[in-house]
Amino acid sequence: EDQVTQSPEALRLQEGESSSLNCSYTVSGLRGLFWYRQDPGKGPEFLFTLYSAGEEKEKERLKATLTKKESFLHITAPKPEDSATYLCAVLSGGSNYKLTFGKGTLLTVNP
Amino acid sequence: NAGVTQTPKFQVLKTGQSMTLQCAQDMNHNSMYWYRQDPGMGLRLIYYSASEGTTDKGEVPNGYNVSRLNKREFSLRLESAAPSQTSVYFCASRSSGGATEAFFGQGTRLTVV
Numbered sequence: 001e002d003q004v005t006q007s008p009e010a011l012r013l014q015e016g017e018s019s020s021l022n023c024s025y026t027v028s029g030l031r032g033l034f035w036y037r038q039d040p041g042k043g044p045e046f047l048f049t050l051y052s053a054g055e056e057k058e059k060e061r062l063k064a065t066l067t068k069k070e071s072f073l074h075i076t077a078p079k080p081e082d083s084a085t086y087l088c089a090v091l092s093g094g095s096n097y098k099l100t101f102g103k104g105t106l107l108t109v110n111p
Numbered sequence: 112n113a114g115v116t117q118t119p120k121f122q123v124l125k126t127g128q129s130m131t132l133q134c135a136q137d138m139n140h141n142s143m144y145w146y147r148q149d150p151g152m153g154l155r156l157i158y159y160s161a162s163e164g165t166t167d168k169g170e171v172p173n174g175y176n177v178s179r180l181n182k183r184e185f186s187l188r189l190e191s192a193a194p195s196q197t198s199v200y201f202c203a204s205r206s207s208g209g210a211t212e213a214f215f216g217q218g219t220r221l222t223v224v
Contacts, residue, residue: 032210103153
């Protein structure tokens with residue numbers, strides 16, 4: 001059974017205060033790990049795909065990294081507009097392309 | 112491009128009523144998914160369809176049925192709605208050529224009273 005665990009459940013930062021979100025996973029045959037951003041009342045919006053351990057992707061203030069057991073989403077000098085729920089998901093090739101999500105981290109950035 | 116379109120956006124049902132949530136995508140994707148999202152529970156997979164003609168159960172399939180009508184459309188049916196099915200439902204699609212990302216609809220907020 002594929003499992004994705006995200007921590008912390010909620011994180012409150014001051015504007016400019018850098019931090020990291022964690023996503024640990026157990027999956028049979030990882031094909032890809034995805035990060036999404038979700039704003040209230042909207043569907044998840046794709047941020048990054050990571051395919052193999054050691055890979056890194058960057059977009060503006062966000063950087064995602066991947067190891068064999070976990071992924072981190074690093075947020076550098078966040079702004080209030082970065083406030084959202086960040087979701088991690090794994091795509092398992094061993095289960096006919098099942099896409100499993102974690103419960104998410106609610107990030108609040110105060111001005 | 113419309114992407115993934117879900118209808119309706121909001122719905123209130125009485126316990127025991129039935130309804131079908133519709134989902135259509137215009138990206139020529141093979142795989143489609145139905146999730147429900149509840150506070151503190153994240154996105155939980157109800158059913159998915161890896162390709163046209165196939166469907167598989169996800170984590171929480173009880174009380175739901177699905178139909179992959181064609182490559183574009185994937186519907187979710189509640190035969191006898193229960194208050195426990197009050198939730199926000201999301202449909203998603205992705206290309207199955209490799210580990211590609213999924214695209215989501217805007218969701219259907221369902222309340223069962």
